[in-house]
Amino acid sequence: MYGSIPSGLNKLLSVIETLRESNDPALVQLSSSLSTRQLLRIARRMYQFPGQQDLWENIQGACLAKFLPPLIRHSFFSLLTKHHIAPSPPQSSLSPPSISTADPNSVLIGSTRLDKYRTRDSQSKIPSVLFYDVPQHVQLLERIGQDFSIGEHLLLVGNQGVGKNKITDKLLQLLGRPRDYIQLHRDTTVQSLTVQPVVVEGKVAYNDSPLVQAVKAGHVLVVDEADKAPTHVVCILKTLVESGEMILSDGRRIVPSTDPRVGAPNIIPAHPEFRLIVLANRPGFPFLGNDLFSALGDLFSVHVIDNPSEQSELVLLSSYGPDVPRDTLLRLVRAFGQFRELSDKALLPYPYSTREAVHIVKHLQNYPNDSMSEAVSNVFDFDKYNSAAKETLLKILNEHGIPVNLSHTLLEKKDKPLQLTVQRDSGLDTSEPKHGKEDPNNDPHVGGNTWAGGTGGRDTAGLGGKGGPYRLDKGHTVHQISEAEKAAIPEHVKKAAREMGEKAFREKLKEIQMSQYDAKVYNEYSLPVQNQVQALRIILSSLQAKSQERVWSRNQTSGDLDDARLIEGITGERAIYKRRSDQDPELGTPQMKPKRLRLVVDVSGSMYRFNGYDARLDREMEAVIMVLEAFQDFDQRICLDIVGHSGDTPCIPFVPMNHLPRDNKQRLDVIKTMHAHSQFCVSGDYTVESIADSVDSLAGSSKDYDDSIVIVLSDANLERYGIHPRELAAAMDSDSGVRAYAVFIGSLGDQAKRLTEELPPGRGFVCMDLSEIPQILQQIFSTSLLK
Missing domain, CATH: 3.40.50.410 (von Willebrand factor, type A domain)
Structure with missing residues (x-):
């Protein structure tokens, strides 16, 4: 279909075969992301744009590798490395990639030239967006534009605030493509996705939704927040993308323009230029959206939208705040980079994006007399109610010289000295196990059978010796006898030592149960892991949050207007609003399995x-x-x-x-x-x-x-x-x-x-x-x- 198979694709085929034959269920599941359809998509890219495709980047997008759980990602990357698939080294180019619109019939993005779309209608639907050409975003626009030009539908996945909408609008602006827009939410239904109720002259009428309008006119439909809608609702797009057909809630049917049924009643021919661009947040915590990628990812050309690199983000912030000192921008960029690293490790609950950094810079640009602390507080004020997150944020901000108005405490832990082990054989026989004498000076004792806490000796409690009843560490260098010498201990001595050790253990348990709580000892083990405790609670809270589904409470006297009660509103009814609330479980509803x-x-x-x-x-x-x-x-x-x-x-x-x-x-x-x-x-x-x-x-x-x-x-x-x-x-x-x-x-x-x-x-x-x-x-x- 696409000529000879490149060598890189042969490597990918070997990876997929290994994934499918793996004994690890997680890797087997990952192989479904690299389906035959995705392989054909990657091969088509390589055929259409030879020399411009990075196999590593193609695989990352197809599998959403950046958002895989750490264990699976580590195993997957190890497998890619084993098959000699690695990221391409950074290009040392004197001039960063740029965008040229000098040609009225095409646009040059990086090294890829794309034809512009010619239309006289719907000029008002072509986006016009403020966009700064930073290197990373230009490279991303080039990759997305390549897929768009060969007829692919797109799925852009990323955290909130990384610029998914901006990048989409900029691409459509460059190509001159009209855009229809729809934003989904928890209560989106199949009907609301295909038709829209309106009141005309006191009567309810149903108009085509942006989806149907885009299909008819050949526009690009941008579906925002797609992960928020129920999966079964979004899945109605599956047949539209896969086969070009879709049945609407009013009985009409969308079919390809080449279908022989075109012209029949209730048949809507899909325009050949119709495209879908779906935007979604990353799966899992903290956004808690539905797993859209698992349901539909195979049908789309998937691109991960990430925060810009340090260099690109610095260029972007400089564009938004040309009068803000470069040193201030650099400190912000590095602090936010550290925030994102901690978020990836689950040490912060929210992945702070470029959007928050831009807000701070715009504040400093527009209000130069305000302090840095005031600008930063506008973004981080909400986090002061989370004590663990607050301490982490303040620590990093202060490390980068960004002042804040909140106090914090840094915890320190002293390093413990390491213990040295010296191999030493005693050559002496054992007699009877005993605790041994306590040395008031705690001097080191090597060999012998007199002192408790000695090393390399016999009969007494200590380390590295033989025949003693139990271990006792006094903090000295350990002299260790060989395993062969320990194995030669007579059985009656072993038995006596075992019995004495069991007796001492029972006495120690009684002492533990009766002892008073020692806060100092507990803090030695608790304080160093407080950040990790908070991170684990964040992960566990995401499980908790999924079980607390929020629903619309209808028939309210205040809130959002309920479009299902428009007629009642016209007749004077007041309870025509709806509000979000937690739904109490019904009696007899089984609890989710723990x-x-x-x-x-x-x-x-x-x-x-x-x-x-x-x-x-x-x-x-x-x-x-x-x-x-x-x-x-x-x-x-x-x-x-x-x-x-x-x-x-x-x-x-x-x-x-x-x-x-x-x-x-x-x-x-x-x-x-x-x-x-x-x-x-x-x-x-x-x-x-x-x-x-x-x-x-x-x-x-x-x-x-x-x-x-x-x-x-x-x-x-x-x-x-x-x-x-x-x-x-x-x-x-x-x-x-x-x-x-x-x-x-x-x-x-x-x-x-x-x-x-x-x-x-x-x-x-x-x-x-x-x-x-x-x-x-x-x-x-x-x-x-x-x-």
Whole structure:
């Protein structure tokens, strides 16, 4: 159809084949975005505009890759890289792309020349818009114009305020195309999309909607806010785009102009020049629109509209505020760039767009005597009611030298010293396990069997030795005996040490239950993850918001005029208005199924033993605190429980389902119990058994829940126990109804990296940085929970 197949398209075919054969359901679902229709569309672009097509950009648009959940996006990009598909390097051009309208019959956008549309009618419908030719927008206009010129219908997807309407209007202005416009909303119906009721001389009449008018006249119909309307309403456009036919609510039928039925009663021939340009916000939180892309994306040429790059945004703001100092504009651009990065990571609830930056610059341009603080406050005043978002915004604004009138507090956390391990064998026999003497000076003790907290010794509580009853870390350099020497301990000594450790653990539990709440200790684990707690609550709130559908309350005496009660208004009725309100559930309405989540934590002895080496146990306890705080008040929507595994058993209940800790004292008790178990348990590893048990447990009740997820926090110390990564992968994939993820928070050498490579794509993570584990958990939640 389009000549010889370019080499890039062969690479894409290999990617699609891999996606369709993948064992990962998310990647299989992603393959539907790269359907045969999309492949033909990409091939047609390459044929019509040779040398001007970037395969990477074509794939990004077809899959909406920018808006994929982080886990799926990471797996997808890794697959593209494996097949040698990568972004093109930036072009070092002396002159940026520009727009030329010197030729009365055509327009030159970048390097693409497009013919202008000739019409004498409907000149008033050709848009005229204020538009500044920044490089990124000109490149985008060129790509969109190419698709438009070969007859494609367009779907433009992006956040609010990135310029979807402006770019559309500018393209139509350049091409001289008349435009009809319709904006959809929650209450758009099939009838309102095709006909419009009006009152003429006291009678209700029905006129053609902008959709029908555009079809008849060959105009371009711009459908704005398409994601806000119910999906079944927007889907009536599907047959119009796919086959050129559509049945209207009054019985008339739209057909292609070449259809033999043209001329028959109630038949409307579609003009050959009719085009659709659909505008929609990104799917998911925070806009909470319907998933228009899944329903109709295959039928359109899809383009992602993003905020301009730093250079392009600086040019744009300079155009709106020529008298505003360049240094001020640069600080604004960089601050807003950081806002968007945090929004992509779910650390801010709203993706601040170029629109907000333009508002600030226009204020400074028109009111030069106003302070920067006043201009910024006009945009961010609403966010002062969100304490977590306010602190983040103020911190970034102050970092970039943008003054504000609100105070804030910055939290700091001291770095902890790392612990050094020295390999040392004792060569001495064990006798009887004991706690050992306490050294009042806390001096380091190496070898021997006298002092508690020593290293590389025998019989006493400490680290790196053998025959002791339990672990005890006094913060010294660890001298580690070999595994072979530890394995040679007599069985009666092991038994005595195990019994003494169990006794000490029971005593420690009693102490935890009776101890007073220690705010200082709790804050050491809670304060560093407060931003991540807020981010998780934002993600979980989006689930909550979807269940609270707002509806129109009709027969009101104030509000918006209800077009269904126009006749009653003419006769004098007053209750002819409608208002938005929350609809109370009807009696007997079943509640939406909750999500099911199990967090499996590693409390084996190696977590305590190597905590001084890489702080793995501290990271795990911070992650648990983060989850417990974030899930507070969401227990009716998400059923969470936390279990652990160690050398004692594969399943240790820490937080039962439906019994989340309600205060800081209870949460502190949970992590204290985890810490104590890791200190007093016997050596061994039940990671695989714990995962299999959790997956099996959730699979048995998966029908009762909307989704079932297992998240495993563990170190990568599996080789020591002869556990192969294939065993771990098999346990994680033992039931297709349960999604299991592994987060490795401790590793000796490259153990964790090699483990993740053996696991299914996107299911294993390495986290050696204190701040990364909450981010990884956020990615897992946003991937699995936002469905």
